Amino acid sequence: MAKIENHKYTIEEAFKNCFYIVPDYQREYVWQEKEVQLLLDDIDEQVGSTTSEYFIGTILVAPVEGDRNHYEVIDGQQRLTTFFLMLCALRNRLTGEDHHGLISDILTTRRTTPEGNIETRLKLEPRYEHAGELVALIAKQDSDPETTRAAVDIEGIPHFGSLNRLLDAYALLHRSLSEKYPTVAELKKFWGYLASNVVFIQISADVSNALKIFETINERGVGLNPMDLLKNLLFTQVDQNEFSRLKMEWKKVTAPLEKKKEKPLRFLRYFIMANYQFEMSRSGKNDSVVREDEIYTWFTKREHARICEYEEKPFEFIRKITRNVEHYLNFREGRDNHGNPSQAMEGLRSLTGAAFSLHYILLLAAVPLPAALFNHLVRQLESFLFYYIFTKTSTKQLERDFSLWADQLRTICAEHDIVEQKRQLDALVQDKFATAMKRLEGQLDDALRRYTLGSMQKYRSNYLLAKITQHVETAFQGSEAPLASFTGLQIEHILPNNPSAALRTHFEQTNPGIDYDEQKNRLGNLTMLEQPHNVVAGNDFFAKKQELYRQSGNYLTRSLVALAQVGSNSSISRMNQKLKSFDEWNAEAIEQRQQLLQSLIMEIWSTTHLEA
Structure with a gap:
């Protein structure tokens, strides 16, 4: 030395x-x-x-x-x-x-x-x-x-x-x-x-x-964060004449994250859990979660250095991280594993917003899947997370689950037989997603019955109604329009949010014992409407709003007034069996529409099988 x-x-x-x-x-x-x-x-x-x-x-x-x-x-x-x-x-x-x-x-x-x-x-x-x-x-x-x-x-x-x-x-x-x-x-x-x-x-x-x-x-991160320590750890693996090259490669990791204001340590945690299998400890426990203050220690363990191969192939290791950064940022922007705009990813992003990100562990693990299978997985994942988020179930266990499920996904990605790959992916969705959703079904039903606009963040209420509107419109048009076409609409209170004294009095007289303010924010009383119509509709009686609803660009809102007359065996006729039009708007109408919307929700946010 x-x-x-x-x-x-x-x-x-x-x-x-x-x-x-x-x-x-x-x-x-x-x-x-x-x-x-x-x-x-x-x-x-x-x-x-x-x-x-x-x-x-x-x-x-x-x-x-x-x-x-x-x-x-x-x-x-x-x-x-x-x-x-x-x-x-x-x-x-x-x-x-x-x-x-x-x-x-x-x-x-x-x-x-x-x-x-x-x-x-x-x-x-x-x-x-x-x-x-x-x-x-x-x-x-x-x-x-x-x-x-x-x-x-x-x-x-x-x-x-x-x-x-x-x-x-x-x-x-x-x-x-x-x-x-x-x-x-x-x-x-x-x-x-x-x-x-x-x-x-x-x-x-x-x-x-x-x-x-x-x-x-700095082995305990004194003064520097794990991202800095990892960079310097990599410098110990190369000759001094390669330092400049290594620095340029490392910039490809950090610069995009900085530009998008993403937290590098959160990314690095997800990268580890998405890409590497955790070995059993001597006690037999597989603790598959890495905390921010454990990142550097994790990399320096001999068995982890071996599976990461950063000692033998430091540049390949950095390029692997760089590819994961590119995918991570694409996912944040609603793009799929090939970097293409994806309706499936847009739906998932609209649900989770910026507040929830654990699912990126699974998405990073699933990157090698064919695009069709990846987007199928995303749709199943959206349904799964919908149950967790709208029942407000603790997601503490999900981080550990996602890390373990990522191991299964990597195995599925490595399968060369497409039929077998589909079978394994269906099995994972059924075993992990569908099972958990079945367990939460009763809680979701109860949460939706008690749901009001104040129950969730506004963007999630908008997402909920936009997805229902998109689902109904897809049946009416015969093709799926982007979710963004509906998230731009405004939430309309059919029973007005700020009623005139005459309207409130009329409701209380015709619906004795029913609280107006409780009814107006129920899910059954909400629909999506274009802004100009929403402004004009204002706080008027249902009878005076009907013509504006009839002019709406989406069938869910138009169906409040009248159902389209079509043949007996079409996507529209099948959707009509799940909808209802109303002559008057009262507590009974709100309850009926509440029930039909809940039925649609269970249909929309469900798991589906891949065709062999």
């Missing part, structure tokens, strides 16, 4: 003696105001109150071959970068003092090149994106934050993401030093403590060993 060295440095000694490079494969500057302010406050508390050293932790570096005292920063760049910006701000505040020249010498280094030229370089050089240009300009400008930002704009240096955080950190440090140390004497006192008493331990080892040390230091 190569020699590992450690040295205790003060801030002044570190930047005088060392040249720090933040390699492009490292994560960028992520500190925000909270972290920068906390570091500054910690030092502020020590200034003037003690002469003892203030220890800020360990910095892990790797020597750069051929460049004496040049180091790549493996761990600690957030702190080193912040201290570098702090020195820049302090130097500017001490303009005109001898300290200004002293700090300038600490911030830069001069050396003779092999060609005999003298070059001046900053003591800290971040090499990701345009960070080097930005930090160089901050140091060269030696100005207040506003002037510095203007210079950045003039130079055309981008300042988004980590680059903007660098500018924000400089502004915060400059402002805080001005506010807390308004006089030159106070600033000199702060510099004296910072230069001589703030210390850290610098551990130096070659890159390979440094990354392994980094992994050990």
Whole structure:
């Protein structure tokens, strides 16, 4: 094993003696105001109150071959970068003092090149994106934050993401030093403590060993999240000359998630549970759930490293994650496993919204299925989740179930005989989905009888009525229209939501003992109507709304007034047997329509078999 060295440095000694490079494969500057302010406050508390050293932790570096005292920063760049910006701000505040020249010498280094030229370089050089240009300009400008930002704009240096955080950190440090140390004497006192008493331990080892040390230091996720730790774990598996390539591949994982504002750790959990089978523990328990704080530990276990193959094939492993990211984001947008728009996926997405995502475990596991079978599975999954969501059954067990069912799905996906593949998929749906739905049938019936617009989130009430409307319209038109054609309609209270006094009095007189406000929000009193009709219909009596209902673009609403006259054996005639038109609207009519809608619901959200 190569020699590992450690040295205790003060801030002044570190930047005088060392040249720090933040390699492009490292994560960028992520500190925000909270972290920068906390570091500054910690030092502020020590200034003037003690002469003892203030220890800020360990910095892990790797020597750069051929460049004496040049180091790549493996761990600690957030702190080193912040201290570098702090020195820049302090130097500017001490303009005109001898300290200004002293700090300038600490911030830069001069050396003779092999060609005999003298070059001046900053003591800290971040090499990701345009960070080097930005930090160089901050140091060269030696100005207040506003002037510095203007210079950045003039130079055309981008300042988004980590680059903007660098500018924000400089502004915060400059402002805080001005506010807390308004006089030159106070600033000199702060510099004296910072230069001589703030210390850290610098551990130096070659890159390979440094990354392994980094992994050990952070094995419980201290300071970094599992996504960062996994990235660095992968860097330990490749040669240094492949670092840039690995970084570019890793960007394909993180950048799309960041762009869509998806939580990377949630994705990573689902990726693990969808793609890998969990082995039995010694106690015989198969705990198939990985928590966020367990992700990194899971990857580092010997048996998991073996099944993931990231040690032998790190680039193939990253590409596997990348493919899963692409599918994951497609699913979030209502696309199928081939990235195509899918009515089945749109229905599932409309049901679950952004609040529920456990089903992505199953979807990721099912990616290799033929598109037709995948979309069939999605429709069955939608029915299954409808029962859980609308009965408000706890989904705590579902995460574990989905992880185990994902194992079965991967086996089904690997089946080459399409007939056998269909048989196995039908068996899974029947055994897992249909069985659970049968168990919840009574609860669903009760939940629907008690259902009001306040029972669920508005988007789910809209989804419920839109799906019923779509189902009836499909029978009427003979083809399925996209669900989006109906989710854009408005929910109409047949018995008005805000009735006139005359209408309320009439209802109470003709429906003695029945509470108007309870009836108006029942499922049986709701339908879907185009916005212009909904506005005109307003709060009027049913008799005055009938003509507007007759003009509606969907048959479910038109059927309230009259059923279409068609032949005796058609999809419309069969649907008519399940519908009813009404001459008047009262509590009895609402109850009758409630029952017919519940029957339609049981028909719509059901499991079906594949044709052999």
